[in-house]
Amino acid sequence: MTTTNQAVRFHQYGGKEAVKVEDVTLPKAQGPLVVVRVISAGVNPVDKKVRSGMLSAVFPLHFPVTSGSEISGVITSVSDDVTAFKSGDRVMGLTGNQGGFAHYISIDASQLVKIPDGLSDAVTSALPVSGLTAWQALFEQGQLREGQRVLIHGAAGGVGSLAVQLAHRAGAKVFATASPKNHDYLRRLGADEVIDYHQPSAFADVREIDLLLDFAGAGYENLGQTLKPAARVVSAVRPDIAALVTSQTPPVFLQMHGDNALLSELAQQVAHGTLHLRLGPVYPFAEAAEAIEQQSAGQTGRATLAVAG
DSSP states (O other): OOOOOEEEEESSSOSGGGOEEEEOOOOOOBTTEEEEEEEEEEEOHHHHHHHHTTTTTTSOOOSSEEOOSEEEEEEEEOOTTOOSOOTTOEEEEEOSSSOOSBSEEEEEGGGEEEOOTTOOHHHHHHHHHHHHHHHIIIIIISOOOTTOEEEEESTTSHHHHHHHHHHHHTTOEEEEEOOGGGHHHHHHHTOSEEEOTTSTTTTTTOOOEEEEEEOSSSOOTTTGGGEEEEEEEEESSOTTGGGTSOOSSOOEEOOOOOOHHHHHHHHHHHHHTSSOOOEEEEEEGGGHHHHHHTOOTTOSSEEEEEOOO
């Protein structure tokens, strides 16, 4: 019988040195909480920003904090109050802004969905934040419609590459920024034009953009000139986006929210091969501090932490 548990925690804001793997109490299933043995966890750029204190005004913390916001694993115990799941179910979901980087966690059953057949733990731990952020940026905050022109800034990352596919399927004309090595990849996903925004004349011919999605966190100098006067601007990485890009429609900092029905649908699309999620490096649990440190907005692929095995 398992008697130990470990988690990736930090006790104060700081750099890589603040993150430690520590022994923690084994959770129990009670009320709506189930216990999940975490197999894989998604590693996000937001994990680094939360650790550093950059987002303390948006995500206030009570230390000590366990890192990690999305997980994939197996339920090991449930209480009599939970009927939607049983021990042995493979599940994926969001833990909130922290709590997923541990061998065992307790989590409200309402935050979990069952994993479709055929999907790996790495894929399902990398999908919740990327998939929900891409969809909500495009269709909830961005209100994208067929025939509109969308510019996806930082399109090669986990969120951006999903947004390219979803926007293309919605009938939008898709402009995407990425480094040259990712141009062909993004064209295969459905981008109509791919731009290296580091080039001085990168946006010379890009105009009349209806929606700007920012997943890069930098390089705003010439974005404003591409927009229609009342274009929508949505950033998933910069709370201060309103000070960086000007539009008649106030720019929005997107705070992704859980949506089990949508997450299940996106997972089914990935399982059926109609939506592609690009994975990045897989880090062992002992290297969690390094995994968090290496994350940056616009990175290629979605990194994961192999919590078990």
